[in-house]
Amino acid sequence: AQSVAQPEDQVNVAEGNPLTVKCTYSVSGNPYLFWYVQYPNRGLQFLLKYITGDNLVKGSYGFEAEFNKSQTSFHLKKPSALVSDSALYFCAVRVRSGNTGKLIFGQGTTLQVKP
Amino acid sequence: DVKVTQSSRYLVKRTGEKVFLECVQDMDHENMFWYRQDPGLGLRLIYFSYDVKMKEKGDIPEGYSVSREKKERFSLILESASTNQTSMYLCASSVALAGLNEQFFGPGTRLTVL
Numbered sequence: 001a002q003s004v005a006q007p008e009d010q011v012n013v014a015e016g017n018p019l020t021v022k023c024t025y026s027v028s029g030n031p032y033l034f035w036y037v038q039y040p041n042r043g044l045q046f047l048l049k050y051i052t053g054d055n056l057v058k059g060s061y062g063f064e065a066e067f068n069k070s071q072t073s074f075h076l077k078k079p080s081a082l083v084s085d086s087a088l089y090f091c092a093v094r095v096r097s098g099n100t101g102k103l104i105f106g107q108g109t110t111l112q113v114k115p
Numbered sequence: 116d117v118k119v120t121q122s123s124r125y126l127v128k129r130t131g132e133k134v135f136l137e138c139v140q141d142m143d144h145e146n147m148f149w150y151r152q153d154p155g156l157g158l159r160l161i162y163f164s165y166d167v168k169m170k171e172k173g174d175i176p177e178g179y180s181v182s183r184e185k186k187e188r189f190s191l192i193l194e195s196a197s198t199n200q201t202s203m204y205l206c207a208s209s210v211a212l213a214g215l216n217e218q219f220f221g222p223g224t225r226l227t228v229l
Contacts, residue, residue, distance in 0.1 A: 043220035046219070049217065051215060092158075107156060
């Protein structure tokens with residue numbers, strides 16, 4: 001079955017430290033991968049995506065993600081965390097649906113950045 | 116800026132009521148989506164539409180229906196609300212080639228069914 005998993009419910013980091021939010025996927029064919037962020041009481045916002053090309057993808061707010069085909073992973077990273085990065089993060093993968101495609105989302109990881 | 120608006124931020128309904136959730140986008144997007152968000156389950160796709168009057172079932176369509184009579188508007192209908200439909204409902208839109216382009220989300224409607 002096609003799926004995406006975020007193995008950590010919560011990640012805690014200190015401000016200024018690097019952060020990683022993990023995501024692994026299982027799809028048939030080439031994977032198209034996304035990260036979204038949800039700030040409190042807000043809708044989801046797109047951060048970045050991997051479709052093809054360079055395995056290191058740069059996105060909004062200083063975030064980046066590394067696509068690793070052999071490990072079927074797409075971890076979200078940031079070199080130096082900010083308190084304002086505290087939010088709920090979702091990884092998603094595109095799967096085919098009829099004549100079009102749709103996203104399957106992971107269960108979400110809460111990132112807590114402490115001052 | 117793309118704007119996706121949802122008719123209500125909070126809604127309280129009684130079991131058995133018919134519930135309408137409305138979503139409007141202002142960027143002429145072909146695709147529109149309805150998700151529900153539950154803690155620990157992430158977002159699950161209820162229905163999506165890739166054109167006016169076209170719809171496809173998502174992963175959890177049971178108990179829901181949708182309507183898309185105009186390109187900018189996508190409605191989610193709970194024919195007879197039940198307590199297990201208490202959830203956060205998110206609408207999204209995107210340009211064509213669904214799944215390859217980013218989706219723009221509305222702020223969500225938190226529905227409570229008593």
